[in-house]
Amino acid sequence: TVHTRDQIELPPPAIDNRLTVHPLWPEIDRISTEQIQAAFEGVGGEIGWQLFAEEGDMRMYRREVEVDGMVMDPLKAMHKVRGVSAREMCHYFFNPRYRYEWETTLEQMTIVEEISSDALVFHQTFKRIWPASQRDALFWSHVRASSENTFAVTNHSTTNTEYPANSSACIRLFVTVCLACRSTYPAGEQPTRDNITTSIAYCSTVNPGGWAPAGVLRAVYKREYPKFLKRFTGYVVDQCKDKPLAI
Template sequence: SVHTRDEVELPPPAIDNRLTVHPLWPEIDRISTEQIQAAFEGVGGEIGWQLFAEEGDMRMYRREMEVDGMVMDPLKAMHKVRGVSAREMCHYFFNPRYRYEWETTLETMTIVEEISSDAMVFHQTFKRIWPASQRDALFWSHVRADGDTYAVTNHSTTNNDYPANTGACIRLFVTVCLACRTSCPAGERPTRDNITTSIAYCSTVNPGGWAPAGVLRAVYKREYPKFLKRFTSYVQEQCHGKPLAM
């Protein structure tokens, strides 16, 4: 059969065997399963979730949480995007080839380990926000299909070649899940013109060291909506005119 380069690199519909024999597999499987299950759970009316940004179909909620004076507010965002599939959304979020094109907080990205076609370990440094120290992160990233959902989960890990807090950067800790589901009108064949993908993006960032609470909350209120709008329109542009991959 004939495959384009993009097609063969789309997230696989089943878990890659090379991942299931890797030492990180039990953790990757457990955390991904938990994150995907929680992703579409309602926020409407639930205690503690506050709506802080709304634009079109996008809604962003946070729960104020401080541990020893450090802000660790969990964030949950819901969005709806037309004309791109869940699988395509996850492809662009997972694949490092596109990351500098949509990720505006990034200073550097290094691939630490290519575990399999559906799992990698990344080291990233972020733009510095005055007056705090620059941050970096080391995390695994895993893309999978789970029933009618495609999802990417990112979660902090460790690696002896990338020790924390040895240079200019403070290591932050992150758990992120982008979960997507595609629907089309009953009885119709899915096409770019009739599909809608529902997105749930959940993120918890532990800043890893002192950062002024006011600055931090101001930064994420600005940066999370910017990220989700930019990322979703980036994927729509990339997919425009290409055959739909479901």
């Protein structure tokens, strides 16, 4: 079989052996499993979740949580996208080659460690939000196939002595993000761009790591998360439209 470069780099169907022998593996496995499970649990009827953005099939909820006056609101979003698979969605979210094309809060991204084909460590600086200090983050990112037609990417903060926190003008923030995607197509049919639908659950919790005005932060989140999810999903649809469907 002839593979294009793109097909080879799609998320692997099983965990890469190089990841399972890495010191971070137990943590990566545990947090990914927890996050993926939580992502597919609904918010419907659960107390405390407030809907703050709705557009087409996209719905975004947040819970207002403050710890010592710092905003740590968990966010949860649901979306449905036609014409792309869960595997494709996760490929574009995980692979750093595309990140600058859809990530609008990003200033700079550095690959700190290539653990395996399905796990990387990133350092990222974000655009400064007035009047707060600039933020950076250091996190591992792991993509995996979970159940049938389901793929997910989990990002979670970590440490690295070569990238110490709060050593530059940046304040280190802490993040846990999960993008979980599940594809469906009519029973008895072969999946195609015309009959496939991917349900997305995106969860994010950001600890700003130091003082930031609550009102400003909530306003930024309210504007930036819907913008991100619309832009990212639109980007993937656009990138995939002339390529064969990858399941």
